[in-house]
Amino acid sequence: MAAYGNQPVKYWLHNNMVTINGQKMGKSLGNFITLDEIFSGNHPQLEKAYSPMIIRFFILQAHYRSTLDFSNDALQAAEKAFKRLIEAYHQIDKIPSSEASSINIHELRQACFDGMNDDFNSSIVLANLFEAVKMINLTLTGTETLTHDDIELLKLTFNDFLFQILGLADENPSDNSNLVNELMNLLLELRQEARDRKDWATSDRIRERLLKMGIEVKDSKDGPTWKIL
């Protein structure tokens, strides 16, 4: 470094590119998919919509110096994995506290720090959080045990790494459920009216468009139900 004593910058960090079919995704190549298109699912190459947090999770699953290859399969895998992580986080409060811990949460937390300290390797951090998911599930079935303090430390580790440092957020639709519920009620009402007059085209269109947005509508004896996939 001595020869470069007058460097204006000490550390030069370069993040790698996003590829699509092995090519760099970029404006000049015309092979890009905008974020609005991804969030709405409105692009011929997209099988469905992907929420901002799925995209963020997808990006952080790879170390920043590796290339990141875009595909529907990869995004759907990211969606499932991210959901699993959030669901496990919500289960932490249900873990019964024991006299002694059979697993080491301090080690888990240190492994997360080690990942970040190793050139901001978010991929390692997430791999450790998935280990934590396994632990959570084993404590819920009683196979493993945790003390009250360790349960708190486990929760803190999720809060620190998943939410504060990786900046991911729980996109639980119940947070803005009022508006969503009202809009869904309106759509399902309109769909029901279409069905009543045997306008299957409209009825199907509503169901398919909702599915594209990631909302599944199911018909039952008691009327239609819906859920966000």
Place this chain on the structure above:
Amino acid sequence: MVETDKRLQVFNTLTRQKEFFEPLNPPHVGMYVCGPTVYGDAHLGHARPAVTFDMIYRYLNFLGYKTRYVRNITDVGHLENDADEGEDKVERKARLEQLEPMEVAQYYSNRYHYNMDQLNVLRPSIEPLASGHIIEQQELVKKILSNGYAYEINGSVYFDVEKYSKNYPYGELSGRKLEEMIAFTRALEGKSEKRSPYDFALWKKAQPTHIMRWPSTWSEGFPGWHPECSAMGNKYRGKKSDILGEGMDLIFHITKQKLLKVWPLMAINPLNTGYTTTW
């Protein structure tokens, strides 16, 4: 500091190895990240650096550092194909959409910010606009001219790569040699008034149809794309900073040029203007 007994290491592209992170003036950290050119909607390729450097910013803050995060917005001077000839990207979009260039820049800046909010990307500490720093860029060009590493031709000013490379190490970041760069640059650009194809524009004389233009010693014109980050970086991150972040594809033809632009100043005439903040 938090409960971690192992220290942060970062991979430094300059040395091509992992190094312990030791800021120049702890607990302060200066970080400059190349932001978007605002002439179109943000895509996945924009989301990645934004999320990456957001994660880094969040972790530095988590560790207790006071990070000044500067991310610029390029609203002028970025020409088609990242070249020195052709139309300005923002201005071209303005012509196609029949808008003012600044209208285009504001529109896409707003949309970029909205998308970044959706991705939970924290706003930077400072977000300077290239068009708001014309004087700083002109000052930079003057200094490089007075150091002898640039030349004026027909109202435009170009960086003299060959002259510079005789006196300074060249292309550390990409590890590629000058000859490779010549071939690369020739492929990108056609005929030019430049002395050598790998010289790059610091100031461009505006064509009659060009809307975005400012008076200068050399011509009515606009700054080249590359002085922008140096000028704004010098102003906001201080004359030295800890971290510079950008896309890997830029290592070759941009980072190197950034080095080129700043080094003559640092080596011969350390920049110490009144508004430069040093840590």
